[in-house]
Amino acid sequence: MSRNFFNFVVKFEKIKKMSDFIIYNTLSRSKEIFKPLNPGHVGMYVCGPTVYGEAHLGHSRPAITFDVLFRYLNHLGYKVRYIRNITDVGHLVNDADEGEDKIAKKAKVEELEPMEIVQLYTNSYRQNMAQLNVLPPSIEPSASGHIIEQIAAVQQLIDSGFAYEINGSVYFDVEKYASVHNYGKLSRRKIEDLYTNTRDLDSQNEKKSGLDFAVWKKASSGHIMNWPSPWGTGYPGWHIECTAMSTKYLGETFDIHGGGLDLLFPHHEAEIAQGVACFGHDTVRYWMHNNLITINGQKMGKSLGNFITLNELFSGTHPLLEKAYSPITIRFFILQAHYRSPLDFSNEALQAAEKGLERLLKAVALLDELIPSADSSMDVGALKEKCYAAINDDLNTPVLIAHLFDGVKVINSVNDGKASVNAQDLVLLKQLYHDFTFDILGFKSETASGGSDQEILKKVVDLLLNLRVEAKKNKEWATSDKIRNSLTELGFEIKDTKEGFSWELKK
Numbered sequence: 001m002s003r004n005f006f007n008f009v010v011k012f013e014k015i016k017k018m019s020d021f022i023i024y025n026t027l028s029r030s031k032e033i034f035k036p037l038n039p040g041h042v043g044m045y046v047c048g049p050t051v052y053g054e055a056h057l058g059h060s061r062p063a064i065t066f067d068v069l070f071r072y073l074n075h076l077g078y079k080v081r082y083i084r085n086i087t088d089v090g091h092l093v094n095d096a097d098e099g100e101d102k103i104a105k106k107a108k109v110e111e112l113e114p115m116e117i118v119q120l121y122t123n124s125y126r127q128n129m130a131q132l133n134v135l136p137p138s139i140e141p142s143a144s145g146h147i148i149e150q151i152a153a154v155q156q157l158i159d160s161g162f163a164y165e166i167n168g169s170v171y172f173d174v175e176k177y178a179s180v181h182n183y184g185k186l187s188r189r190k191i192e193d194l195y196t197n198t199r200d201l202d203s204q205n206e207k208k209s210g211l212d213f214a215v216w217k218k219a220s221s222g223h224i225m226n227w228p229s230p231w232g233t234g235y236p237g238w239h240i241e242c243t244a245m246s247t248k249y250l251g252e253t254f255d256i257h258g259g260g261l262d263l264l265f266p267h268h269e270a271e272i273a274q275g276v277a278c279f280g281h282d283t284v285r286y287w288m289h290n291n292l293i294t295i296n297g298q299k300m301g302k303s304l305g306n307f308i309t310l311n312e313l314f315s316g317t318h319p320l321l322e323k324a325y326s327p328i329t330i331r332f333f334i335l336q337a338h339y340r341s342p343l344d345f346s347n348e349a350l351q352a353a354e355k356g357l358e359r360l361l362k363a364v365a366l367l368d369e370l371i372p373s374a375d376s377s378m379d380v381g382a383l384k385e386k387c388y389a390a391i392n393d394d395l396n397t398p399v400l401i402a403h404l405f406d407g408v409k410v411i412n413s414v415n416d417g418k419a420s421v422n423a424q425d426l427v428l429l430k431q432l433y434h435d436f437t438f439d440i441l442g443f444k445s446e447t448a449s450g451g452s453d454q455e456i457l458k459k460v461v462d463l464l465l466n467l468r469v470e471a472k473k474n475k476e477w478a479t480s481d482k483i484r485n486s487l488t489e490l491g492f493e494i495k496d497t498k499e500g501f502s503w504e505l506k507k
Helices: 003-018 057-075 102-110 114-131 144-160 174-178 191-197 240-250 261-279 310-315 327-335 347-369 380-392 397-415 423-440 446-450 452-473 477-489
Strands: 022-025 030-033 041-046 079-084 163-166 169-172 213-218 234-236 254-260 284-290 293-295 492-496 501-505
Touching (some): 041 057, 057 423, 114 310, 144 163, 144 240, 169 261, 174 191, 174 261, 240 261, 261 284, 310 327, 327 397, 347 423, 380 397, 380 423, 397 423, 452 477, 477 492
Parallel strands (some): 041 079, 041 254
Antiparallel strands (some): 022 030, 213 234
């Protein structure tokens, strides 16, 4: 390796250090340079699913968004402790303080134990995440596995004077908290407006105020999931689990808390209040929220009945779908939009994502076939700088992907003999596309996502086309034409080349 090339590689690697990583902090409503609490280490907590049904397209967005963040922080050299919880108790229907637990309700319908429902849909969620190439978190704690920690957190709230017990239930005193602290600072809601918009609830005569929320609920005789506590048999409120588990594994102050925009109020607002009440200070330094996926402009969700499960997307069995879409196509679809922008579902958008992904992966595969020239008409360093500038600007994946496609044009031009790349630049180009396409964005090649089935398909088609080559040599034209025509009808595009043949499956 020449000294000039060595110096160029060193300069090339420094590009990612040239600009700071900037993220949008929902709390300040501004972009901020990310500086972790402890140099070299990052603590990150993301709200996971309530496991009472199959994961849908809406669930894929926070999972993929914060997977890219996790991947990029690791890529930058940070040691990341990533916590994503499983909510398996305490989340009541309509996100309320009264009514049935979502999991207990599903258990009654399915005639199963609640923990059977939890296990069934936790397994399904994890399988879907693996299909989407979402890396598992460092720790995946469940609410039901941390009842002791939640009881301790509730006791801290009582001891601080910001929670009160009545008839075996414990409520957070929002009015008292708001008299000292800024309740509503994350969602930009004013306490006066909240009073005006508070609905009359059946339990309001029990609470001091309709704004107060449950941190521990007394279990009624028919409530299936319950635990003993200092206040009687009951179960934790929805909000307290995240305060208890995030601080257990990340400490009283940690770097990043993520989740969907729909959790901003009341869930995350309640978390802030609970954290301040327990510890006397904010526990989270950077709040990050992904926007929602919509169908015809309406939020996708189980409660609205307008959702498409990931399994339906992968199999094409939902009536709104024109065809099945691969998990990596869904990932590409998600990352084509900035995580803070709304994203509307349509078959056209998914089909465009499918074609875009195919084009990108074909170009990446083509890199291994390019023959370097003596000179180079491509500035790989400039491309890399643009890619890092995009990802450093609050995970701007659509701009990053656009830059990668600019490089795809050059790769195709080199392959067609219309541009050139020297050996040094080719090595760097391969590293660039490997880092961003696979390691950071988390895409996988068709053979990687399809595994042995793809390999078997290739062998079968190659076998048929080799038989066609033999038929042509023997002037068996009818056999040759039959093989070609049959494959064409099945969707294969066949090209005769000097070496023999090439083919691809058109979608």
